[in-house]
Amino acid sequence: MAxxxxxxxxxxxxxxxxxKVLLGHNPGLAIxxxxxxxxxxxxxxxxxxxxxxxxxxxPIVVPLKVLNLLGFGAxxxxxxxxxxxxxxxxxxxxxxxxxxxxxxxxVMAERVDAGPIVDVELFSVSRDISVGELQQQAYxxxxxxxxxxxxxxxxxxxxLAELPIRWSGKKTSRxxxxxxxxxxSDVSSDERARRVRAFGGTxxxxxx
Numbered sequence: 393m394a395x396x397x398x399x400x401x402x403x404x405x406x407x408x409x410x411x412k413v414l415l416g417h418n419p420g421l422a423i424x425x426x427x428x429x430x431x432x433x434x435x436x437x438x439x440x441x442x443x444x445x446x447x448x449x450x451p452i453v454v455p456l457k458v459l460n461l462l463g464f465g466a467x468x469x470x471x472x473x474x475x476x477x478x479x480x481x482x483x484x485x486x487x488x489x490x491x492x493x494x495x496x497x498x499v500m501a502e503r504v505d506a507g508p509i510v511d512v513e514l515f516s517v518s519r520d521i522s523v524g525e526l527q528q529q530a531y532x533x534x535x536x537x538x539x540x541x542x543x544x545x546x547x548x549x550x551x552l553a554e555l556p557i558r559w560s561g562k563k564t565s566r567x568x569x570x571x572x573x574x575x576x577s578d579v580s581s582d583e584r585a586r587r588v589r590a591f592g593g594t595x596x597x598x599x600x
Contacts, residue, residue, distance in 0.1 A: 395464050395549045397422040397443035399435065401450045410448060413539060418546040428452065437461050446545055447500065448538060449531070456502045465551055466500035468507070469538055471530040473514055474557055477505030478564035482526040485517070487572065487590035493517050493526060495533035497541055499554070505563060508554040511537050523590060 398414055400407060400423055411423045424443070426432050429452055444464035445454065449471055459466055472481030473494040485493050494514035499507035513533040517526065544552055573591045575584055 393442065393463060393549070395421070395442075395444060395547070397424055397439060398546065399424045399426055399432075399440075399443050399445040399462075400448070401426045401432065401445060401452060401454070402448040403427065403450070406448055410446075410538060410542075413542045414446075414546040417543040421546055432458060444545065445500070449534065453504055454500055459500060459502070464549060467510065467541075467545065467552065468498055468500045468505075469534050470496045470498065470505055471527070471534050472496065474509060474512060474559045475561045476564070477559050477561065478568070479566050480564060480569045482523050482530060483569065483572075483590050484564050486521065486523050486526060487586055489519065490517055493530060495530055495537050497537045499551070506559060509557045509559070510552040510554055511541055512555065512557060513537055 395418075398421055400410060400414075402410060402425075404427065407425045407427075411425070414423060415421055424435070424439070426435070432452060432454065435458070440458065440461040441463040443462060445458070445462055445466035447454065447466070447468040449469065454466060470477070470481075472485065473492060474496050475490065476485050476493070482493070492514050494512060496509055497511040498505070498509045501507035513536055515529060515533060541552065569591070572587055575587050579587075
């Protein structure tokens, strides 16, 4: 069976740009833009059976039922290195004073940020980097990953080759993020400063 459709799960800014890249490799491809869980749930099984799903910095968790119906698999572009799976990775990287960060492309599985990894891009992190600066660098790395994998995603019906790289570190969540923003009055001044620098007053970038 030929790959006919890419379900592109991302935001309105990224949709036209990423669609153009995919169509550049396969003009006959149908791109189905999706932004919400409701739009994802409304997709017909017949469409899913002929499609591949690609998620790019989307906070939507794709249900196992949808993953199982996809004829050509699902891939997620996560704005962090494999050391930081989950929600708001740049914030936690700054808090933990990470010396490297990056972007990860992986197979989507039932558990978020747990599927086999197909591509990674890493970069060194300066000690005084802000969350916003780290997010921007990660987004640039993620875009390069997408451009690198776009031809395979658009033309190759077989699964993408997996790398011998594993996820590591604690998977973070919205609850973890909220807990870190709630700074107790009895924490040390050093801990307070680290939390304020990493979590105070900065909007979290959703995981992918």
